[in-house]
Amino acid sequence: MRSGGWIGLVVALGVLFVAAPASAAGLLSQTVSAASAVDKSCTGAERSGAGVAQKRVIMPSAGAVTARLTAASGDWDLAVIDATSGRVVAGSAYSGSSELASGYAVKGSELVVQACRLTGSASTAKLSLDSTAIDTSHTGKVQLVRVSTPTLARKNALNRLGLDVTEHGGPGFVEVVLYGADDAKKLVANNFAYTLEVPDMSVQAREDRAADAKFAAADATSEFPSGRTSYRRLFDYSQDMKRLAREHPDLVRPITLNHTTYEGRPVEGIEIATNPNARDGRPVFLQMGVHHAREWPSGEHAIEWAYELILGYRRGDPRVRNLVTNTRTIVVPIVNPDGFNASREAGELFGNGGGHATDLDGNGTVDDPEFLLAASTHPNEYRRKNCRFPAGPAAGNCAGVDTGVVGHGVDPNRNYGAFWGGGGSSGDFFTQTYRGPEPFSEPESQNVRELVSSRQVTTLITNHTFSGLVLRPPGIAAQGTTVDEPIFKALGDSMAAENGYESQYGYQLYDTDGTTEDWSYNATGGLGFTFEIGHLGFHPPYADTIAEWNGTTSYATGGGNRAAYYKAQEHTADATKHSILAGRAPGGAILRLTKAFDMPTSQEGLTFTDHLNSTIQVPSTGIFEWHVNPSTRPLVAKSSGRPATGDPSPPEQFESRGATTPCANYDTPPPDCYEDHLITVPSGAGIDNAKATFRIEFAPVSDYDMKIYKADSAGNATGEPVAVSGHGATDGNLGFEEASVLDPVGSYVVRVQNYAGVDPWTGRVTYEGPPPAQAAQEETWTLSCETPEGTTRSARQVFVARGERRTLDLRGDCRIRR
Numbered sequence: 160m161r162s163g164g165w166i167g168l169v170v171a172l173g174v175l176f177v178a179a180p181a182s183a184a185g186l187l188s189q190t191v192s193a194a195s196a197v198d199k200s201c202t203g204a205e206r207s208g209a210g211v212a213q214k215r216v217i218m219p220s221a222g223a224v225t226a227r228l229t230a231a232s233g234d235w236d237l238a239v240i241d242a243t244s245g246r247v248v249a250g251s252a253y254s255g256s257s258e259l260a261s262g263y264a265v266k267g268s269e270l271v272v273q274a275c276r277l278t279g280s281a282s283t284a285k286l287s288l289d290s291t292a293i294d295t296s297h298t299g300k301v302q303l304v305r306v307s308t309p310t311l312a313r314k315n316a317l318n319r320l321g322l323d324v325t326e327h328g329g330p331g332f333v334e335v336v337l338y339g340a341d342d343a344k345k346l347v348a349n350n351f352a353y354t355l356e357v358p359d360m361s362v363q364a365r366e367d368r369a370a371d372a373k374f375a376a377a378d379a380t381s382e383f384p385s386g387r388t389s390y391r392r393l394f395d396y397s398q399d400m401k402r403l404a405r406e407h408p409d410l411v412r413p414i415t416l417n418h419t420t421y422e423g424r425p426v427e428g429i430e431i432a433t434n435p436n437a438r439d440g441r442p443v444f445l446q447m448g449v450h451h452a453r454e455w456p457s458g459e460h461a462i463e464w465a466y467e468l469i470l471g472y473r474r475g476d477p478r479v480r481n482l483v484t485n486t487r488t489i490v491v492p493i494v495n496p497d498g499f500n501a502s503r504e505a506g507e508l509f510g511n512g513g514g515h516a517t518d519l520d521g522n523g524t525v526d527d528p529e530f531l532l533a534a535s536t537h538p539n540e541y542r543r544k545n546c547r548f549p550a551g552p553a554a555g556n557c558a559g560v561d562t563g564v565v566g567h568g569v570d571p572n573r574n575y576g577a578f579w580g581g582g583g584s585s586g587d588f589f590t591q592t593y594r595g596p597e598p599f600s601e602p603e604s605q606n607v608r609e610l611v612s613s614r615q616v617t618t619l620i621t622n623h624t625f626s627g628l629v630l631r632p633p634g635i636a637a638q639g640t641t642v643d644e645p646i647f648k649a650l651g652d653s654m655a656a657e658n659g660y661e662s663q664y665g666y667q668l669y670d671t672d673g674t675t676e677d678w679s680y681n682a683t684g685g686l687g688f689t690f691e692i693g694h695l696g697f698h699p700p701y702a703d704t705i706a707e708w709n710g711t712t713s714y715a716t717g718g719g720n721r722a723a724y725y726k727a728q729e730h731t732a733d734a735t736k737h738s739i740l741a742g743r744a745p746g747g748a749i750l751r752l753t754k755a756f757d758m759p760t761s762q763e764g765l766t767f768t769d770h771l772n773s774t775i776q777v778p779s780t781g782i783f784e785w786h787v788n789p790s791t792r793p794l795v796a797k798s799s800g801r802p803a804t805g806d807p808s809p810p811e812q813f814e815s816r817g818a819t820t821p822c823a824n825y826d827t828p829p830p831d832c833y834e835d836h837l838i839t840v841p842s843g844a845g846i847d848n849a850k851a852t853f854r855i856e857f858a859p860v861s862d863y864d865m866k867i868y869k870a871d872s873a874g875n876a877t878g879e880p881v882a883v884s885g886h887g888a889t890d891g892n893l894g895f896e897e898a899s900v901l902d903p904v905g906s907y908v909v910r911v912q913n914y915a916g917v918d919p920w921t922g923r924v925t926y927e928g929p930p931p932a933q934a935a936q937e938e939t940w941t942l943s944c945e946t947p948e949g950t951t952r953s954a955r956q957v958f959v960a961r962g963e964r965r966t967l968d969l970r971g972d973c974r975i976r977r
């Protein structure tokens with residue numbers, strides 16, 4: 160999800176949860192052999208007979224296990240299985256012969272390390288297993304308490320105790336996470352009264368996974384197209400995609416994105432189309448999940464869309480047949496596999512061994528070792544970011560709880576280049592919206608960038624959880640609506656009519672920068688949407704994730720996300736929504752479209768260069784049709800700026816009256832929770848205020864949010880906010896919120912909402928003149944014609960508008976001599 164404010168609880172979980180330094184142990188490192196290849200699942204259970212090599216080790220301590228396998232060729236898979244319980248501790252089912260499996264196991268458990276040779280001629284593989292100890296001896300219950308803080312002084316005093324103070328506050332209270340008896344003692348010793356809100360935060364996790372186990376036991380199949388009844392683990396995704404490619408080679412082509420992750424994982428996907436290996440010009444729909452580690456349903460919906468298309472095609476469903484024939488779908492269900500594996504495996508403990516805690520009544524005496532391990536690793540279940548650690552050189556490790564838990568890493572959905580580095584992200588490594596050291600510094604965002612840059616992706620959906628939103632650009636209010644707003648809005652609204660979500664601009668939650676579709680749309684012109692699936696949590700019970708899919712939630716107004724995705728895919732197929740280059744060219748020739756340009760970031764003077772480069776091969780008929788994005792980028796397709804008619808006005812200050820009470824209600828706060836400040840924009844002869852920027856600053860321990868409204872004639876806020884800022888960003892030793900209004904006219908109400916404020920704030924509004932006048936520009940694609948061997952025969956500049964079909968005759972200028 161995108162929000163910062165009200166997820167403070169999970170954001171803060173990791174902060175104090177730092178155990179003793181890790182001790183890694185190499186438990187196994189040797190070459191194993193399997194005389195024959197047997198293509199059968201390796202990650203389901205222990206296997207015997209041909210095609211398998213097993214080694215046994217004893218866990219020296221409770222902790223993380225990481226197994227690696229490499230072979231010279233073929234497809235090998237890998238599993239680590241608890242010999243006693245049969246639980247799959249870790250698994251890896253990538254295509255190919257390099258595997259990485261990591262998970263958690265308790266001290267003394269006998270682990271079977273199982274190497275499976277599925278295909279190929281290599282009969283030996285290198286196998287290793289390391290463990291990293293996790294200290295479970297100090298595992299106290301993680302609790303959420305509501306601390307009484309009737310005055311500002313008491314809030315300040317609470318903040319000074321060094322506890323994990325959340326952003327959940329309200330009139331006279333702030334909520335705090337307690338990590339054990341010592342934390343509670345601190346409250347008591349300082350005369351703070353508190354009530355228990357959540358006696359054991361892992362209980363919710365256990366209840367959800369217990370519900371999942373019951374659900375899975377009750378029915379063999381679900382209403383998902385795959386029939387799946389429980390959340391996939393990382394290796395399940397690999398296995399599903401591998402199986403789909405194997406069973407439907409006429410419809411599915413496996414792909415691996417260009418960059419491996421910090422922990423060394425490949426990022427996999429599949430392409431779905433009739434004749435999937437053809438290099439043809441059908442329009443491309445991209446479906447993605449799990450930029451954010453804990454958002455498990457987003458991967459489920461992405462891969463279920465693959466099943467919907469493939470199985471629907473096999474059934475002969477005419478709607479699906481039309482789409483699979485006329486479009487190409489790329490599904491990348493897990494963009495951030497390192498983070499997902501860490502989150503999913505921590506959560507898995509509660510679904511299996513960790514569910515057997517002997518202290519379900521919460522009396523403090525828990526002695527089940529698997530439960531202790533589950534509780535110790537539990538914070539990783541709420542990891543959001545990738546596994547970059549430490550902050551400096553590129554490395555990665557999410558497995559051990561003592562490496563910074565949920566605090567470290569980069570938010571992959573703040574690391575895309577366009578508008579990177581503004582107020583809608585953070586420059587602080589330990590915050591949840593850390594944008595990374597530079598645009599596209601992370602393998603996850605670079606993978607998606609290179610995928611989108613090498614295809615003509617005309618529509619994409621990047622799935623997240625949760626908030627019930629269908630978001631479209633812009634992510635920053637000050638960018639203004641896009642040139643394609645009418646078609647963006649029409650599609651967004653029609654998808655929201657199915658899943659019952661709110662269809663709105665990205666910035667309407669608050670400004671965000673460095674997000675997927677703000678880059679992909681502005682660089683390529685392909686439409687991009689973020690789905691924030693559901694309302695119940697990052698990974699609620701699986702049955703709820705199915706309900707979001709098929710539209711059986713209480714708020715779905717149509718067929719759920721399944722139906723929404725149909726709308727997106729049919730939009731992809733609709734040539735009036737993108738562009739077409741068509742005509743004649745020598746059969747077998749390679750046509751290549753390229754464009755290179757500089758893109759802006761949010762940081763003064765910092766730009767980056769994008770290179771778009773996609774190809775098709777002309778069919779033997781010599782007649783080609785290539786569905787492409789418009790040649791002109793959205794950023795230059797509309798005119799900008801104008802001549803100044805005067806000077807901008809000097810800044811104005813405003814200050815808190817100090818009379819608000821914190822409340823956790825972002826949308827409809829009670830009147831005592833906010834202050835309104837009326838600002839009248841100066842106007843008249845010699846004045847030209849083309850942009851007004853509102854900014855409030857406060858101590859970082861506080862959290863204020865800011866909303867800007869138009870003022871009515873009485874000076875009161877009216878209508879919906881015209882700009883908002885509520886991410887709680889920090890800049891050095893300052894917390895701030897900032898939002899801009901373009902071409903401000905008349906009076907505005909600045910509403911400063913007290914989310915968890917403990918200190919006064921100061922505000923100012925600054926004015927800017929208009930940017931230099933720049934007329935709308937037309938850009939061209941460079942279209943080159945190459946031999947199949949790569950020799951360029953010709954290149955020409957081609958302009959094509961959205962909705963336009965441009966016919967070209969390339970027979971003369973790119974003749975291919977054989």
Ligand SMILES: [Zn+2]
Nearest residue numbers: 160161451623
């Ligand atoms: Zn997200």
